[in-house]
Amino acid sequence: MKNAFASILLIIIVFSSILAQDDIAFYSQKALRTQNRIYNPDIKTVLIFPTGYPLEMPVISLNSDKTLQLQFDDLAGGVKNFQYTFLHCDANWEPSQLRMNEYMEGFDSDEIRDYKFSFNTTTSYTHYSLIFPNDRIRLTKSGNYLLVVYLDSPTQPEFSLRFIIYEPRVIIQDVKIGRAHLPAYMNTKHEVDFTIRPVKYKIPVPDRDLTIVILQNWRWDNALTIKQPRNITPDLLDYDYEEENLFDAGNQYRSVDIKSLRYRSEYIADILYLADGYHVVMQLDRIKAGKPFVNDPDLNGRLYIKTEDMEHSETEADYAMVHFSLPLGYPLAHASIFIMGELTGNSLQPEAKMIYNYETMRYEGSLRLKQGYYNYIYVVANHESGAGDTSIIEGNFWETDNEYTILVYHREPGEIFDKLVGYYQSGNEYSPKQ
Known part of the structure; x- marks a missing residue:
């Protein structure tokens, strides 16, 4: 048991060191991309969904009374003057040639005023929320939109999120x-x-x-x-x-259940409380490709925030560093493995890139997650393609839902x-x- 505990601590130390180096390299590049992207490592749990429906996709119809809700946490704490604006994009997510006043009415940017402080958590944070369109900014065209949240300039964003507005013509x-x-x-x-x-x-x-x-x-x-x-x-x-x-x-999604940090749910090997907070060590994941298909129920990559340990999930859910391990006898040549799901914006995020550990012969990675329930898969991406391939790790099964x-x-x-x-x-x- 002592050897196992020592191994877990070693994994955590190695993870933290590697991820800190990757964060410095990645988060220093804050040029705006028309993607779901977080540019500030203190910003976590960025969610966008139709108001009142947190498991639905960020889609609303033009000129309706429907709205979208944005939620995010700032682990730096305090109160910041976060601003937001919108960028209209074409079908390929390139900025359209429309001027702002051709797709927005009211102000061209505004402040996010709704915030709450965390309470009874080991990790302190400020929780922000925004509902839009609103009486200060209205969107007048259908199409692809990028929500940009920033402090000083939209060209130096804190994060960006995709959403769409449709007008039913066909x-x-x-x-x-x-x-x-x-x-x-x-x-x-x-x-x-x-x-x-x-x-x-x-x-x-x-x-x-x-x-x-x-x-x-x-x-x-x-x-x-x-x-x-x-x-x-x-x-x-x-x-x-x-x-x-x-x-x-593809295959059914894997899951992380950290609604409670008081007991180990399915697929969790251990929960540790260290000087820097909670650490959740997942059981070793397995390669599913080439194995029989198992129809595990999933949320098709979604997540929802929930704590069973406290009453108010928005501000009383705690954070934990969740550690993932994927045994593989050799590192992949000219390719990388990423954790993917709504927990990474359904995109190839640098912080979700796995690192190969030659001593343990595993791919290892860590994500700081708020208490809740998460779906994820492992995808492989080469250095030229921006698409994640499920065939190597997850496998492809026609029975997948x-x-x-x-x-x-x-x-x-x-x-x-x-x-x-x-x-x-x-x-x-x-x-x-x-």
């Missing part, structure tokens, strides 16, 4: 999501087929003016972009392809921005009135 219908039809991909890929009906909305040249983007579990790194319909009729656009609309099916999002962007002739005129989320169709 109907996305006949959606079929399931096992790929081609024999070569039947066991490892999912196929997403659908048609688009413009109703009364005019799209004179759809193969030129439309851009279709399909997301898997709200991941932008492996999004599919389709420009050409397979077939065009006066009333229908057909996107029933054989290969262009295939996703690696994923959620898919279909986005229809339209750039009218002569326009300088992309409207988002169609939105579909697995099981829910958002359509114009007929």
Whole structure:
């Protein structure tokens, strides 16, 4: 037992040293990216969701009474004058050519005024929240948006988050999501087929003016972009392809349950309280690729904040450094392993990059997480591609239960921005009135 405890402490010390070096290198680069990205290591648990629905995706319809809610913690504590603004982007997440006053009404930036201090926690923090659009800033165009939170200048952000606003002009219908039809991909890929009906909305040249983007579990790194319909009729656009609309099916997400730090939940090897706070040591994860599929229930990568130890989760949930280990006999050549899920903004975050430990023959990584329940997967990314590959660690199984999002962007002739005129989320169709 003493040897095991000593090994755990050694892992924690090594993790902390490596991550501190990585943080210094990464967080010194604060140039704004049009991505889900945290630029300040003191900013944690950055969440955006439809107000009142923390497990839903950050999507609202244009000119509706629906709003989005932003929440985040500042581990530096105190009160800061956080400002926010919005950047309109095209279908490829490049800044659009619109001026601010062409997509915003009211102020072009504003202060985040709603904050609370943590209470009864070993890690002190200030919890901030914001609801928008609001009476100070309104958004007047549909499309892709980047929320930018900063202190002095939006070009030196604290963090940035993606969200979308749609205007239902077309109907996305006949959606079929399931096992790929081609024999070569039947066991490892999912196929997403659908048609688009413009109703009364005019799209004179759809193969030129439309851009279709399909997301898997709200991941932008492996999004599919389709420009050409397979077939065009006066009333229908057909996107029933054989290969262009295939996703690696991946596997069910793994989970971290730290709603309580008083007992070890499933998959947790140990909970330690050290001089710098709580440490949660996860059990060794296993390679799932090549193993039989196990249908473990999951949240498709989501998270929710909850403490069972106190009453108010927003300000009484504590933080813990959670340590992950993935045994592998050798380091991958010209590639890196990342922890991915909503806990990393569903993107390849430098702080979520695993480091290979030659002594233990494991990939190891740590994330500081607030009490709650988290989904995650391991993805592999080479140094040239921005997409995470699930095939090496998680495997790809057609039985995997994923959620898919279909986005229809339209750039009218002569326009300088992309409207988002169609939105579909697995099981829910958002359509114009007929």
